[in-house]
Each structure stands twice: as C-alpha cells, then as structure tokens.
Amino acid sequence: MSKVRVHISTSIDGYVAGPNQSDENPLGEGGEELHDWLVQLKSWREHAGMEGGEVNVSSAVFDEEIANVGAEIMGRGKFGPAARGPWGDDPWRGWWAEDPPFHKPVFVLTHHEREPLTLSDTTFTFVTDGIQSALARARGAAGDKDVFIGGGANVINQYLAAGLVDELELHVVPILLRGGERLFAGVGPDLKLEEIRVVEAPGVAHLKYRVVK
Amino acid sequence: MSKVRVHISTSIDGYVAGPNQSDENPLGEGGEELHDWLVQLKSWREHAGMEGGEVNVSSAVFDEEIANVGAEIMGRGKFGPAARGPWGDDPWRGWWAEDPPFHKPVFVLTHHEREPLTLSDTTFTFVTDGIQSALARARGAAGDKDVFIGGGANVINQYLAAGLVDELELHVVPILLRGGERLFAGVGPDLKLEEIRVVEAPGVAHLKYRVVK
Numbered sequence: 001m002s003k004v005r006v007h008i009s010t011s012i013d014g015y016v017a018g019p020n021q022s023d024e025n026p027l028g029e030g031g032e033e034l035h036d037w038l039v040q041l042k043s044w045r046e047h048a049g050m051e052g053g054e055v056n057v058s059s060a061v062f063d064e065e066i067a068n069v070g071a072e073i074m075g076r077g078k079f080g081p082a083a084r085g086p087w088g089d090d091p092w093r094g095w096w097a098e099d100p101p102f103h104k105p106v107f108v109l110t111h112h113e114r115e116p117l118t119l120s121d122t123t124f125t126f127v128t129d130g131i132q133s134a135l136a137r138a139r140g141a142a143g144d145k146d147v148f149i150g151g152g153a154n155v156i157n158q159y160l161a162a163g164l165v166d167e168l169e170l171h172v173v174p175i176l177l178r179g180g181e182r183l184f185a186g187v188g189p190d191l192k193l194e195e196i197r198v199v200e201a202p203g204v205a206h207l208k209y210r211v212v213k
Numbered sequence: 214m215s216k217v218r219v220h221i222s223t224s225i226d227g228y229v230a231g232p233n234q235s236d237e238n239p240l241g242e243g244g245e246e247l248h249d250w251l252v253q254l255k256s257w258r259e260h261a262g263m264e265g266g267e268v269n270v271s272s273a274v275f276d277e278e279i280a281n282v283g284a285e286i287m288g289r290g291k292f293g294p295a296a297r298g299p300w301g302d303d304p305w306r307g308w309w310a311e312d313p314p315f316h317k318p319v320f321v322l323t324h325h326e327r328e329p330l331t332l333s334d335t336t337f338t339f340v341t342d343g344i345q346s347a348l349a350r351a352r353g354a355a356g357d358k359d360v361f362i363g364g365g366a367n368v369i370n371q372y373l374a375a376g377l378v379d380e381l382e383l384h385v386v387p388i389l390l391r392g393g394e395r396l397f398a399g400v401g402p403d404l405k406l407e408e409i410r411v412v413e414a415p416g417v418a419h420l421k422y423r424v425v426k
Contacts, residue, residue: 200411
C-alpha cells in the first residue's frame with residue numbers, strides 16, 4: 001500500500017532550518033549542520049552522484065528512507081531561494097544544476113503558475129491549487145510506490161495538520177539552532193503518533209513514527 | 214567524579230509541560246501523558262512506594278537515572294502549585310504528602326525565605342540566592358554522588374544556559390502538547406552536546422547526551 005512519508009533532520013530544540021534563511025544560507029544560520037550525519041554517508045553520496053563517504057548505522061536508515069519512493073512534494077522554498085512572486089522570464093531551475101538527485105517526478109507547491117521543467121531524469125511540476133491537489137498528482141505519478149514530502153517545515157506541517165501523512169521520521173541532531181523553522185508548528189491536537197523504531201547512530205538519533213488514523 | 218544531570222520527559226514538539234498549568238493540572242493540559250511510560254514501571258513504582266508495574270527496556274534506563282544521585286535541585290513550581298509570593302504561616306509541604314519519593318536532600322529555588330522542611334527521610338532546603346548557590350549546597354550535600362536537576366523547564370534551562378550541566382537525557386514521548394514549557398528556551402549557542410546513547414523502548418525514546426566543556 002502506497003504511503004505518504006516524511007523524513008527530516010531536526011535540531012534537538014525542534015528546528016528543521018535555522019534562523020535568517022537567505023540565498024547564502026538556504027537552511028538558515030547553522031542549518032547545514034543538520035545534515036552532517038547524512039552528507040558523509042557513502043550511500044547518500046552515491047545517490048547525489050558523489051564519491052567517497054562512509055558506511056555506518058545511518059546507511060541502512062537512509063537506504064530505507066529512499067527506497068520505494070515514487071514521487072516527491074516540496075515547497076517553493078526547498079526548490080529555490082527565498083524570493084517569491086511570479087517566476088519571470090528566466091526562472092530559477094532549482095539548487096541542483098542539470099542533474100538533480102531526485103530521479104523521479106517532483107511536485108513543487110507554489111502560488112505562481114509555471115510550465116513543467118525537466119532536467120535529466122527529474123521533472124518538476126508546479127502545482128498552484130494546494131496540498132490536496134499536489135498529493136493526488138504525486139500519488140498518480142508514484143503508482144504503488146510511496147510519496148515523499150520533502151519539506152520545508154511549512155509544507156510538512158500542512159500535510160501533518162491535514163492528516164495526510166502515514167509515517168514520520170525525525171533524525172535528531174544534537175545541535176541548538178535557537179530559532180528558524182519549527183516542525184509541528186500549528187499541528188495537532190488530532191495527530192496521534194505511535195513509535196515504530198528508534199536507532200542510535202553516530203551523531204544522530206533516528207526516531208520513526210506511524211500516524212494513527 | 215560527581216556529575217550534574219538532567220533527565221526529563223519531553224513531548225515530540227519540545228515541551229516538558231503542557232499549556233495552562235494549574236493546581237488541577239500541575240503539568241499543564243496533557244502533560245501527565247509525558248510520564249505514562251514511567252509510572253507503569255515496576256522500578257518507578259517501588260521507588261515511589263507503590264506496588265505492581267512492569268519491567269521493560271525503560272526499567273534499566275530509569276534505574277540508571279536514579280542511581281548514584283546524592284541531591285536534587287528543583288524550582289518552586291515543581292515543589293508546589295503555581296501560586297507565588299511569600300510562603301505564609303501554613304506553608305505548602307510539597308505534592309508528596311508525608312513520605313516524599315526523594316530520600317535525599319532536595320534544594321528548592323525560590324525568591325522567598327523559608328526554614329528547611331523535613332518529611333520522612335527527605336529534607337527540603339529553600340535557597341533564595343540563585344542557581345550557583347543552590348548547586349554549591351547540593352554538591353556539598355551529595356558528596357561524591359551526582360546532583361540531579363529535577364525541573365521545571367525554567368530551572369533546567371537556567372542551568373543549561375550557565376554551562377553547569379554535565380549530562381542531559383531526553384525521554385521523547387510521541388505526543389503533541391502544542392504549548393507550555395519549552396526545554397532549551399534561552400539556551401545556547403555555547404551549549405555543545407555529544408550523543409552518548411539512544412534507547413528504543415515502548416512508547417518512548419531515551420536520548421542521552423554529554424555536555425562538551
């Protein structure tokens with residue numbers, strides 16, 4: 001059965017991006033450190049077309065995270081820099097140059113219409129009619145595979161609040177960001193979670209939950 | 214070497230007490246659920262003078278938590294209800310009736326002077342000259358045992374911000390409190406944490422960190 005899944009790195013004080021996000025600091029001040037555990041993994045580096053890296057307990061967690069994903073949904077803030085408004089004549093083509101690491105259909109939530117953009121084997125489709133519509137289209141594209149809600153926090157919180165997420169994994173990193181984007185802002189009290197598993201790994205704790213429907 | 218330790222249950226959205234704390238709801242709305250994993254443990258119940266309970270993975274975590282503790286520091290809000298001001302002629306004697314479950318010296322941070330109170334084998338000493346003084350007195354009472362910072366969030370955050378804590382354990386419970394007392398409020402950026410261990414247990418994840426000095 002196809003699932004809607006969230007997997008996201010969070011600081012120990014509950015932020016998934018640091019304060020003062022900008023073009024230079026897309027994840028906010030200190031936010032890059034949220035992914036230190038990830039970018040050193042051999043399997044992540046292979047997935048992103050990079051060499052080297054190590055294998056540790058987190059490798060299996062990451063492999064599980066990316067397995068069986070048929071489509072991703074992201075906010076405009078994950079696709080591009082903080083500037084908003086119409087896309088313009090020479091629109092932003094994503095952070096990832098000509099070979100994005102998705103290799104699957106990506107649906108970008110935005111208030112401004114835009115034609116789809118294909119880069120290598122990833123097609124970005126821009127959805128202007130809300131999270132339900134984006135999910136329906138992502139499900140259609142994913143077939144019997146899962147849909148990954150890629151962030152940022154605002155998009156994840158909207159899907160959590162609407163009761164549309166099936167599984168939620170937090171990668172808890174022992175840093176304090178002290179501000180920025182908070183996971184769970186505006187979510188609840190209807191969201192009921194059940195612990196699936198907890199994994200100790202170097203520099204990170206992986207906490208996975210099922211949403212009880 | 215004697216350590217200063219914090220062990221506290223937190224909701225998945227980062228609150229250690231729920232909103233609207235009151236005499237009826239000392240832990241705020243929904244806050245009691247933070248301790249569901251704990252109060253069902255045989256070892257906790259024995260410690261509190263109660264019968265029954267179960268043994269599971271959390272039992273060893275709790276046994277480790279209470280082992281080798283020589284003194285506890287708590288805020289007035291953990292000792293008594295939200296009412297503040299002078300203690301009065303017939304002062305509050307704690308939530309725990311005549312046999313408190315501490316069995317060791319307890320130092321209560323308050324702005325109002327009061328004579329020590331002894332109930333069974335627990336003596337509560339009221340400290341009005343701040344967290345450093347309370348810690349010095351607790352260390353003196355604990356000898357070569359550890360000092361436990363018992364909460365609430367405000368007291369823990371003060372000790373974390375002052376760099377006085379050696380170990381911090383979070384018992385992460387998959388509930389959303391959506392408001393209340395936030396751990397880490399006002400703490401950082403100097404606090405550096407290093408993961409010691411992560412334990413999966415029924416309905417809770419135990420995440421333990423060392424403070425890097």
